[in-house]
Amino acid sequence: MNHALRRLAACVSALALAAPAFAQPLTAVGAGEGEVNIVAWPGYIERGETMKEFDWVTKFEESTGCIVKVKTANTSDEMVALMNEGGFDLVTASGDASLRLIAGKRVQPINVGLIPSWGTVDDRLKNAPWHTVDGVHYGTPYMWGPNVLMYRTDVFPEPPTSWSVVFEEQTLPDGKSNKGRVQAYDGPIHVADAAQYLMHHKPELGITSPYELNAEQYAAALDLLRVQRTLVSRYWHDAFIQMDDFKNEGVVASGSWPFQVNLLQSEGAPIASTIPVEGATGWADTTMMHVDAPNPNCAYMWMEHSLASNLQSDLSVWFGANPAVPAACTDGRGMQTAEGCTKNGLDDFEKIRFWTTPVSKCPQGECVPYYRWVSDYIGVIGGR
Numbered sequence: 064m065n066h067a068l069r070r071l072a073a074c075v076s077a078l079a080l081a082a083p084a085f086a087q088p089l090t091a092v093g094a095g096e097g098e099v100n101i102v103a104w105p106g107y108i109e110r111g112e113t114m115k116e117f118d119w120v121t122k123f124e125e126s127t128g129c130i131v132k133v134k135t136a137n138t139s140d141e142m143v144a145l146m147n148e149g150g151f152d153l154v155t156a157s158g159d160a161s162l163r164l165i166a167g168k169r170v171q172p173i174n175v176g177l178i179p180s181w182g183t184v185d186d187r188l189k190n191a192p193w194h195t196v197d198g199v200h201y202g203t204p205y206m207w208g209p210n211v212l213m214y215r216t217d218v219f220p221e222p223p224t225s226w227s228v229v230f231e232e233q234t235l236p237d238g239k240s241n242k243g244r245v246q247a248y249d250g251p252i253h254v255a256d257a258a259q260y261l262m263h264h265k266p267e268l269g270i271t272s273p274y275e276l277n278a279e280q281y282a283a284a285l286d287l288l289r290v291q292r293t294l295v296s297r298y299w300h301d302a303f304i305q306m307d308d309f310k311n312e313g314v315v316a317s318g319s320w321p322f323q324v325n326l327l328q329s330e331g332a333p334i335a336s337t338i339p340v341e342g343a344t345g346w347a348d349t350t351m352m353h354v355d356a357p358n359p360n361c362a363y364m365w366m367e368h369s370l371a372s373n374l375q376s377d378l379s380v381w382f383g384a385n386p387a388v389p390a391a392c393t394d395g396r397g398m399q400t401a402e403g404c405t406k407n408g409l410d411d412f413e414k415i416r417f418w419t420t421p422v423s424k425c426p427q428g429e430c431v432p433y434y435r436w437v438s439d440y441i442g443v444i445g446g447r
Contacts, residue, residue, distance in 0.1 A: 088174040092363045098130040099361035102145050102154040104348065105302045106322045106382050107206070108133045116398075117381045119374040127368075129361035137300040138250040139418070140437070146170070152356040153365060155205055157346040158193035159252045159418035163433070165194075165201050170351040173200045177363055180370035183388045187412055193419055194349040202349035203366045206375075208384030209343040209408055209415050210248075210256070211336040213319035213327075215309065222337040226260050228316045230291050235315065242294050246305065246317035249298035249444070251436040252418055255344050256318060257284040257291070259416060263341040273344065273416055275425040281435075288443045298444055309334065321383025321407065338411075345415035373397040385409050 101108060108131065111118030120131045134151065136142045139160035146154055146169045156164060164170045175181040181189075181203070188204040195201070214223055218237045227233065229245045247253055258273035261283055270280050296314060299305040306323050308314040310332055319336065327334040350369055352362050368374065375386035376397020385407050391397060392404035408415075423432040 088172045089177060089359055089363065090174065092177050093360045095127050095129045095361045095364060096358040097128060097361070098132060099153065099358050099365050100132045100134070100151045101365070102134050102136050102142050102151050104155055104157075105135050105137065107155050107348075107378070109378075109381065114381075117377060119368075119371075119377060123365065123368050127361065127364045129358070129364055131365070137302070139252065140250060141300075143167075143169075146353060149353065149355060150357070151353050152358045152362040153353070154351050155348045156202070156351050157348050157418050158191075159346075159420050159433075161193045161202065161349055161351060162196075162420045164351060165196055168354055170201050171354045171356070173202055173352060173366070175200055175203075178203060178367050178370065180367055180388070183370060183372070183390060185387055185389050188347065188387055191347060191349075193347060193417065194351065202351035203370060204387035205348045205350050205369060206378060206382060206384045206387060207345065207347035207412075207415075207417070208321055208382070209338055209345040209411070210318050211321060211324065211343065212316065212339055213309070213324050213334060213336045214316045216333040216335050218315040219335075222335065223316065223339060225339045226256070226318075226341050229294070229318065230257070230260055230287060232290075232294055241316065243296045244313055244315045245294050246297050246299045246308065246314055247288075247291055247295050248318055249300035251433070251440040252344075253318075254281075254284050254288065254436050254440060255416070255418070255421075257287045259344060260341050261287060271427070272425075274419050274421045275427060275430045276421070277427060277430055281431040285439060285443060288440070292443055292446060322381075325381070325383040338408075343415055345417050347417050371396075375399075379404065379407060383407055385412075 109117045110120035124130055136145060139157050142154050142156055143160050143163055146164055184204055212223060218235055220236060228241055232242055235241050255273035258270055258276055261268055262270045268280050268283055297308060302323050306327055324334055324336045350366050356362050370388055372388050372391040372394050373396035375388045375391035376399040379386045379391060380398040392399055392401050421433045421436060423430055
């Protein structure tokens with residue numbers, strides 16, 4: 064993982080987040096090429112192998128002749144590295160990767176006129192700044208949700224009210240220290256979680272966005288992360304390893320995704336999640352097409368398929384997140400219900416500070432750009 068981060072540190076610094084020139088997108092969808100290769104987050108593209116009732120690949124393959132091949136990536140930086148290497152058609156990119164991919168000319172504009180279901184997309188997502196530059200769309204929204212605080216209920220009889228349980232040494236409700244019993248995310252974007260914590264606890268720093276940090280604010284976030292380093296047993300990036308750590312390695316609290324929470328609860332583990340008083344960062348993911356996609360027709364077919372309300376509904380249940388198509392909550396074509404979407408936070412969109420790429424020019428003047436986040440976070444993890 065750190066090797067991938069170092070590769071990214073060398074290239075991210077050169078990116079200027081303005082709309083680059085691209086060839087024109089497709090004007091018509093033709094016959095499928097026989098396959099589509101997708102870089103995706105864990106749990107995003109299921110064919111019934113984990114649980115047979117969650118399968119939105121098999122029927123697509125049967126109806127289109129496009130065989131779906133998935134390369135799982137555990138962080139946004141892995142996704143960027145894979146898309147830089149090429150050979151893929153699509154990626155389910157979060158906001159801290161999408162603008163880098165656009166600026167780096169790794170993805171191409173999308174002709175939304177070739178996607179019949181575009182009109183069903185949540186209006187809050189259609190023109191979102193993490194996939195729309197100068198009015199040009201570079202992908203189709205897929206799923207969104209918060210980064211939650213996952214915890215063991217046998218240690219916390221009541222939900223933790225603050226992210227302090229993973230940022231500052233303290234005695235937990237079971238009478239033991241949190242040292243060595245908590246985790247943190249193995250990705251530079253975790254700097255934003257520290258910044259958000261400081262927004263609440265050190266308002267004198269004047270942080271207005273956890274992704275727009277001047278030198279003083281950024282230094283404070285790194286100092287907090289160095290404190291956290293003394294507590295962390297593992298920096299996680301593999302969802303399944305994190306779940307195993309909660310079951311077998313004594314981990315009791317960590318930032319996580321609803322995906323891990325849902326799976327652990329389905330296994331009967333004493334697990335719950337909460338959004339503490341400081342709020343939460345989050346992710347809004349977009350299916351984006353590689354600029355040199357070898358299978359563009361199958362890629363467009365998949366993007367249309369990905370917006371089907373039954374797929375969105377089942378994915379929402381499976382991942383514990385929110386669909387990009389609101390009808391998925393109510394039309395009864397899938398497993399999700401209106402109550403389930405409310406539980407997943409469908410109405411909390413405005414409360415989440417979605418991942419985005421930090422850049423040097425920001426409303427307050429000069430901010431610390433992402434390439435610094437990459438190199439400095441490597442140092443924090445390494446104990447520097």
